[in-house]
Amino acid sequence: MLTMIADFLVYRLMNLSPESRFGDTLHFFVYDTMKIFLLLSVIIFAVSIVRTYFPPERTKKILSHRKLFIGNILAAFLGVVTPFCSCSAVPLFIGFVEAGVPLGVTFSFLIASPMVNEIAVVLLYGLFGWKITLIYIGAGLLVAIIGGMIIGKLHLEKWVEEYVYAFKTGQAAGEVKQSFRDRLEYARWNTKDILTRVWFFILIAIGIGGLIHGYVPNEFLTSIAGPGNPFAVPAAVLLGVPLYSSAAGVIPIVYALMEKGLSMGTVLAFMMAVTALSLPEIIILRKVLKPRMLGVFVGIMTVAIIGVGYMFNVIL
């Protein structure tokens, strides 16, 4: 139905031909903008409500003293549904450690959280379809679980800043009661807040995507970064690690690149690298982790994501 609206606006109202580059580009832009914003509104709203049921305090209780493996799996899933402001990454980390959540389990949580965020999922679904979306989520959870388990097995507790273990939080925060009305109100506010903050960047990203879609020759990237090139995945991941952008900004661009020949595995790996590791997050984590720990963390993530990328190029 959205296609009809886009068709009408671009081909009838503005009288552009679908064969023309400009017409095609504009159509891509109009259609995808409508689709994405619609999806975003609905999904952010729904997800916000789900998230009100999983405050960090409850997650902490669930994960406290969990054994490896089960703990990692739980942590990864909880990482996806627990809302937390990245500004509270430090208190959260300290809180978890103090409550007896094993280091590896805490990491599974920290890895899964930014990777599978609702904006990324919506964009993926809107542009690539649900199959790719599920694969991305699955891979994200896998990386979070395995990454966390490896960190747990390596027993790197000595590389956490000492004061973290010495900390005694004040009274435990009792869970704040919320009526369903409260949850709806929060969901409404959160949706509006997120959209207001990202709409412009999403438009730009879709715009760039549209330009690539309309003006870059097909198969342009196949020779450089297609499935045949073994260096495509590591290159994409290494490029993605230092980049800090919400997945939102990256996906529309990456979608268009894929149309031009970038293989799916490389695309997914790039996205994961961008979202899972961000410079601001690492700087924040420096407060609780010694530099070597951070190095190991980044290293493990990079390798894991590269691995996932190769795996996808083979499967897809």
Place this chain on the structure above:
Amino acid sequence: MEIKVLGPDCPNCKEMKRRTDQALNELGVQADAQKVTDIMEIMKFSMSTPALVVNGKLKHAGTSLPPVEKIKALLKEEG
């Protein structure tokens, strides 16, 4: 009444402060909400931010920011 809004500088935490200020205003309370950004201080009360502490009691913690009306109710609970 001693009111503290806990949270480092991030959009969520700033919004919490803004709403708390508004709530205090509307209630006609003389006290000012104090913004606490020091992690150690924050940790004494809560693991997640933004958080609201009134007279030493934690009234709210987490990213699901309560609307101004709810903040007013929380403030009233503490006098």
